[in-house]
Amino acid sequence: MTTITATRQPTDRLFLAGLFFLTSSTLLLEILNTRLLSVVTWYHLSFFAVSMAMFGMAAGALWVYLRPASFSRARAFHNLFLYSLLFAIGTILCHAVIVLTTLDIREGWDATRVLLLTMITVAIAIPFFFSGVVVTVALTQVPGNSGFIYAVDLVGAAIGSIGCLALLNALDISSATFMVAAVALLGTTCFARLSHNRLSLAWLGVAGLVTVAALINHQSIHGLRVFHPKGNTLTYDETMREYWTIHGQILLHPIWEEGGPFYWGAGEGAPSIPGMQLYPLVIDGEAGTAVTGWDGNRDELEWPQYDVTALPYHLRPHGDVAVIGVGGGRDILTALWADSTTITGIEINGAILDLLENEMRDFVNLANQPEVQFVHDEARSYLTRVDRHYDLIQMSLIDTWAATGAGAFTLSENGLYTVEGWQIFLNRLNPDGLFSVSRWYSPEALSETNRLLSLAAASLLERGVTDPASHIALVARNSVATLLVSPEPLSATDLDTLEAVADRYRFTIIQSPRHPSDNALIRQVLNAPSVAALEQATSHEWLDFTPPTDSRPYFFNILKPGALFSDAVDLEELGIVAGGNLLATYTLLILCGLSVLGVVLVILIPLFKAGVPVLPAGVFPSGLLYFGLIGTGFMMVQIPLIQRYSVYLGHPVYAVSVLLFSMILSAGLGSFVSDRFAVNRSSRWTLWLPALIAGLLFLIYLISGPVIDNTIDQSLLVRCLIVVVIVAIVAFPMGMCFPLGLRLFREYAESCLPWMWGINGATG
Secondary structure (H helix, E strand, C coil): CCCCCCCCCCCCHHHHHHHHHHHHHHHHHHHHHHHHHHHHCCHHHHCHHHHHHHHHHHHHHHHHHHCCCCCCHHHHHHHHHHHHHHHHHHHHHHHHHHHHCCCCCCCCCCHHHHHHHHHHHHHHHHHHHHHHHHHHHHHHCCCCCHHHHHHHHHHHHHHHHHHHHHHHHHCCHHHHHHHHHHHHHHHHHHHHHHCCCCCHHHHHHHHHHHHHHHHHHHHCCCCCCCCCHHHCCCCHHHCCEEEEECCEEEEECCCCCCCECCCCCECCCCCCECCCCEEEEEECCCEEEEEECCCCCHHHCCHHHHEHHHHHHHHCCCCEEEEECCCCCHHHHHHHHCCCCEEEEEECCHHHHHHHHHHCHHHHCCCCCCCEEEEECCHHHHHHHCCCCEEEEEEECCCCHHHHHCCCCCCCCCHHHCHHHHHHHHHCEEEEEEEEEEEECCCCCCHHHHHHHHHHHHHHHHCCCCCHHHHEEEEEECCEEEEEECCCCCCHHHHHHHHHHHHHHCCEEEECCCCCCCCHHHHHHHCCCCHHHHHHHCCCCCECCCCCECCECCCCCCECHHHHHCCCCCHHHHCHHHHHHHHHHHHHHHHHHHHHHHHHHHHHHHHHHHCCCCCCCCHHHHHHHHHHHHHHHHHHHHHHHHHHHHHHHCCHHHHHHHHHHHHHHHHHHHHHHHCCCCCCCCCCHHHHHHHHHHHHHHHHHHHHHHHHHHHCCCCHHHHHHHHHHHHHHHHHHHHHHHHHHHHHHHCCCHHHHHHHHHHHHHHC
16 A cells, blocks of 8 residues: 655645544534433433543544554554544444443442443443544644644534534434444545545445435334343334434333323322323433323313322412423323413423424324413523413422432432522412422432422522421322422411312321421421521431532432441431432442543553653653643533533533533634744743633633523523633633643654643543
8 A cells, every 4th residue: 555644734625624524523422422321321421421532532642652653644644544434433333332231230330230331431432542543643743733733623523512412303322323423434535535545435435325324223113222221121113203302312102001090199099091091201211201192171181180299289270380391291181180271381302392292292182272382491491581470380200210219310410409490480480379399209218308398498598488387388199299389378278278188189298387297307497597597407417408509409419428438327218319329429439440440551551661752851741740731621621611501501411512512612713823823942921821711710700600690591592602602711722722732842752742642631
């Protein structure tokens, strides 16, 4: 084979296009993997995909450094072609490994499960290894302005991060992964042309074939799919329909032969209707509800009243209702039973609304009812913007018991369960309105119940209420409890109705103004006269009962870190929620251990075996520190901003995509601009760049709160643009640091550049 030396200028359109396609596909794959792991495993593993992407790219950079004979400038275009092709192939093969692996952690961890997790970890990292090789070769072995090349690299990555939103709304996760490979093959085609590969145009045809394969796979029930969600085994020929959105996977199963109705907490005398048609609806492989068939006859809607989640409708019939999380439409049916005047169903997942409003419209008959209106929006944002008040706002069981037990939401932000969120809901009620929240309940372990009551009490105290207990009632049936919170004290009529309903359906009144709880902690929480007193009342050695806020929006994370290493903690006493917390935290520790082990084995040991570049004294450790701090700094900025804006934008996927888009694009522009500045070892102005970045971070810290408070009522598009601008303020100068460092260290030795890239990726 003839080797083509990389003597072209980096402005060569084929080179830039190839790098653009490769980095776009890299970020597409990275974000797709976060959604994939949310379905295959649990939500707290999803962001591990980002860590493994960085690890893989760092390993790729190291591979370039350790093999100078194979990665010379003379072979640059050939290597770009080869490793971009391997990235495309590895993307599909490694995805297949992940979806075909069964990993069930609900029963805890053992050697086999750790081995399976390790296999998934390696499968995630492999494609990014190949991508890391391509990017490193492009940055270090193609002559030209490193800042301009780095800018193209980051712009491509930015487009990929935002393009994921469109891709997942059009295709399932496996077919979308095929499309990632197709985009990468476009880059392969460009690099093949540059290396004078005889089959260069054939790779364009291969990209087309992979695109066709993606479309065929999307339409076929026998194609590549997520076969083992959460350790279960899924057969798609037993599934009626599969939907994928950025919010997750939705599966519509065939009619439940046992009939219905579907109850969360069925009261005494709840009827069974064998002929009722129910279609089970499964979200992200675990969370379940049911789509109930109904012909529109109101006389047939007697059964919803028996469920404990229907409690608020007994107290507030004929009112204006807002339902947070429509799901299969069960709460909408309950509102129709109660002859509600208006019913607004707020659902963030567009696929669910499409099902209820279009495909199954005449089966469920909800969208055909004149008083029913569906809204596709994030509930908190919508209720902030809307200029109306309700008699009842209902939020029932946004997750499943199994998911809670596995710690599925332990490390996930949730803006629906914060003091600020509940303030919005209470502000949207009429003075005697009710906010109803149904959650899982266990009389033996009240850990989640206590935190729910703490959240309710704090929300009322922030409104100036001095006696939260008079505004709150908690009623349970079996494993579900319904909390009622009112801006005004519950009236005597309310309490009479509550007691009559509880007596009729054999519900258990855990707490009401007339029936204080037997639990001492609950009494202390609800009788706290101030926020300070509430903080004292919620103090616990092992459990965190403090009310979640937007700064700490982790309602489901109840177990304190100290409980991990204490023999005094009894999980059976703490209950399934705390047990799920413990499992999630152990999982995080295992993942951290695997990450550290990978860095040591794949990066540190090979680096030290190869020796360090021969540089003047102090230069090499300074370089390690500089590029290591860049990698760490990006993560230290990214992670808090993602957490901060997850609540603001309404979903972590929006936050990840928008923030990565803004940060990467702005850093790319900063990289491009950096080429306009002269820099050498004596350039003193570079010392001011870190100070500028620190000052801008402090500015963002100061303005974020007021900006969020004053713009939370804007549309999602406007809020996304606001985040883009805020993040760009600091990301632009941050993007200058890496190319400036490359130019400085090029003065010493070209051989140290992949070393610095590898350290940057490892620390990131």
